[in-house]
Amino acid sequence: MEPQDKKTSNKSTALHDLHVKAKARMVPFGGWSMPVSYEGTLAEHRTVREQCGLFDVSHMGEIEVKGPEATAFLQHMTINDIAKLKDGQGQYTAMLKPDGGMIDDLIIYRITDSAYFLCVNASNSEKDFAWLVDNRGKFNVTITNESNQWSQLAIQGPNSKAALGHLLGPADRARFDRQEYMTMSAVRLFGRACWIARTGYTGEHGYELYMPNEIAVNCWVALLETTHTTGIKPIGLAARDTLRLEACYLLYGNDMDDTVSPLEAGIGWAVKLTKEGFIGKSALLTQKENGLKRKIQAFRMTGDGIPRQGMPCLSTDGRVIGKVTSGSVLPTVGGAGGMALIDAGFREGEEFLVDVRGKTKSAKIAKRPLYSAKVK
Amino acid sequence: MHFDFLNGASKMSLPANLKYTKDHEWITTGGGDAKIGVTAYAVEQLGDIVHIELPEVGKSYAAGDSFGTIESTKTVSDLYMPVACKVTEVNKAITKKPESLQADAYDGGWLIKVQMTNPGDVGGLLSADAYQKFISEQ
Numbered sequence A: 001m002e003p004q005d006k007k008t009s010n011k012s013t014a015l016h017d018l019h020v021k022a023k024a025r026m027v028p029f030g031g032w033s034m035p036v037s038y039e040g041t042l043a044e045h046r047t048v049r050e051q052c053g054l055f056d057v058s059h060m061g062e063i064e065v066k067g068p069e070a071t072a073f074l075q076h077m078t079i080n081d082i083a084k085l086k087d088g089q090g091q092y093t094a095m096l097k098p099d100g101g102m103i104d105d106l107i108i109y110r111i112t113d114s115a116y117f118l119c120v121n122a123s124n125s126e127k128d129f130a131w132l133v134d135n136r137g138k139f140n141v142t143i144t145n146e147s148n149q150w151s152q153l154a155i156q157g158p159n160s161k162a163a164l165g166h167l168l169g170p171a172d173r174a175r176f177d178r179q180e181y182m183t184m185s186a187v188r189l190f191g192r193a194c195w196i197a198r199t200g201y202t203g204e205h206g207y208e209l210y211m212p213n214e215i216a217v218n219c220w221v222a223l224l225e226t227t228h229t230t231g232i233k234p235i236g237l238a239a240r241d242t243l244r245l246e247a248c249y250l251l252y253g254n255d256m257d258d259t260v261s262p263l264e265a266g267i268g269w270a271v272k273l274t275k276e277g278f279i280g281k282s283a284l285l286t287q288k289e290n291g292l293k294r295k296i297q298a299f300r301m302t303g304d305g306i307p308r309q310g311m312p313c314l315s316t317d318g319r320v321i322g323k324v325t326s327g328s329v330l331p332t333v334g335g336a337g338g339m340a341l342i343d344a345g346f347r348e349g350e351e352f353l354v355d356v357r358g359k360t361k362s363a364k365i366a367k368r369p370l371y372s373a374k375v376k
Numbered sequence B: 001m002h003f004d005f006l007n008g009a010s011k012m013s014l015p016a017n018l019k020y021t022k023d024h025e026w027i028t029t030g031g032g033d034a035k036i037g038v039t040a041y042a043v044e045q046l047g048d049i050v051h052i053e054l055p056e057v058g059k060s061y062a063a064g065d066s067f068g069t070i071e072s073t074k075t076v077s078d079l080y081m082p083v084a085c086k087v088t089e090v091n092k093a094i095t096k097k098p099e100s101l102q103a104d105a106y107d108g109g110w111l112i113k114v115q116m117t118n119p120g121d122v123g124g125l126l127s128a129d130a131y132q133k134f135i136s137e138q
Helices: A016-021 A041-050 A070-077 A122-134 A160-165 A170-178 A213-224 A237-246 A281-290 B040-046 B092-096 B098-102 B119-124 B128-136
Strands: A025-029 A032-037 A053-056 A061-066 A090-096 A102-112 A115-120 A142-145 A150-156 A184-189 A192-197 A206-212 A294-301 A312-314 A320-329 A336-343 A351-356 A359-366 B018-020 B025-028 B034-038 B049-053 B066-072 B076-080 B085-090 B112-116
Touching (some): A016 A025, A041 A053, A041 A237, A053 A213, A090 A122, A102 A122, A115 A122, A122 A142, A150 A160, A150 A213, A206 A213, A237 A320, B018 B128, B112 B119
Antiparallel strands (some): A053 A150, A061 A115, A150 A206, A320 A336, B018 B025, B025 B034, B049 B066, B085 B112
C-alpha cells in the first residue's frame, strides 16, 4: 500500500514531501499525486535539452514474469520478438486485445531467459497485470506486480551520464560507462540492489533508475547534489509531456488506447508479424491486407493557434479527417504542433486545418519525429 | 478566468487604483476608455503564457461574456468581461509577445481598451483589498 494524499485520495510517491517542499505544483495523474512543474515548463524543458533533468516517475508500473516458459508466454502476449533479446537487453513492445486494440505499450527487459522485467504505464499497471494473469493459461510462469515496491527516477539530458555515474561505486561505474541504449544493468546504491536502464521519454541521452522505495529520497538528494557540475534540476510532468511530444513518443490514453492498433499508431516497426501467433496478430494481418484507414501523424501549425488533445482536424476543403491526439507548443522545435490520428491518405508535407475552439488554423503534416532523438 | 488548480495566494502588491473580478481580471477606473487585463496572481498560477487570443475592435459584450483566451503551456483559460462594453483597442504588443505578461501584468500588460456601456458598473467590482482577501482564501 502506498500512502494516500489526504486531499486528493491519490497515491503518493516516496518523494511526495520533497516535491511539496520544493514548491512543485502537484496534480492528480493516473491515480497518483505527481509534480506537474517546479520553476516553469519552458525552463524545465530547456534544462533537459541542454543540461540534465531529474523526474520522479515512480507512478510507472513494474511487473515481473518468471518461470521456465516466461519467454514463450511473453511471445504470446506481445507484438515484438523477445527471442532476439540477450540478458540485460530491453525492447519496446505492446500488448493487444484480440481485435488489435492496444492494452498498453511497455518495455520488456530480459534479466535471464526465464525472468523478465516489464515497465508499464501507471494508469494501466493493474489492468496489465490482470490481463497477463487472465491469459496465463497453461504457461508455467509466475507473474508478480511489483509496482508498489519500486520507485523510479528518470535522469535525462546531455549531462545525465555524469550525474548518475557520480553515485556509483567503481565496479558498477565501469559497466555503466559502457552501457548501451535500451539495456539495463544491476547496480548497488545505498546498500540496495537497483536497476539502471539506458532509456527515457525525452529524446535525450538518459537513464531510468529503478530502486526500492526506501532509498528513493537518498537517490533523489544525491543526484541533485551534482547540480553544480551537471546543472541537474527536478522536472515536472508538463515538461515531460512537451519533451516526449517533440520526440514523438506515444502517450497511452492520448495517442492510442484500446481502439487503436500499433499499425495505426505508427509503431509498425515493433510489430513482428512473422512471429508465431500472438494475441491480436490475425487482426493486424487483416488490417494490413485491407490497408490502414487512419494513422498517427506528426504535424506542425503553420500559423498561430495551439493544438490540443481532441481538437478536430479538417481537410482544406472542410471535411473532417480525424483529431489531435496530443498538441502543445514545441519549445525546442519552435512553434506549436503535435500528433493527430487522421485519414491514412494524408502524407508528409500536406496541409490541413485544426479546429481550435471554433476557429480553423493551418497545419502541415511533418516528418516524424519532430525532434531527432539523441538517445544513442 | 477560471482555474481548477489555484493553490494559495502569493504576496504581490495589487495596484489600488484598479477594480478586480473573481475571475481575475482587472479594469482601470480613471474615466475615458478603460483598460482591461488579468492579475499578476492569475498569470503566476497559469505558468508560461504562450498565446493570447483577443477580440476585434468594435465588438460589444455584456458583463461576464468571454472575450478571448489566455493559454499557457498546459492550460487554456477564457477571459471574461468585467463590465458591459465595446472594444476600442487591442494590445498587439502583448499578442505578439505573450510571455511579457509574466513580468508586467498591469502596465504594459493591458489586453484591451473598452468603452463602458454604463461607467457606473465598475462600482460593483472588487477593490484591491477585497480581491486580495478573495485570493488569500483560495
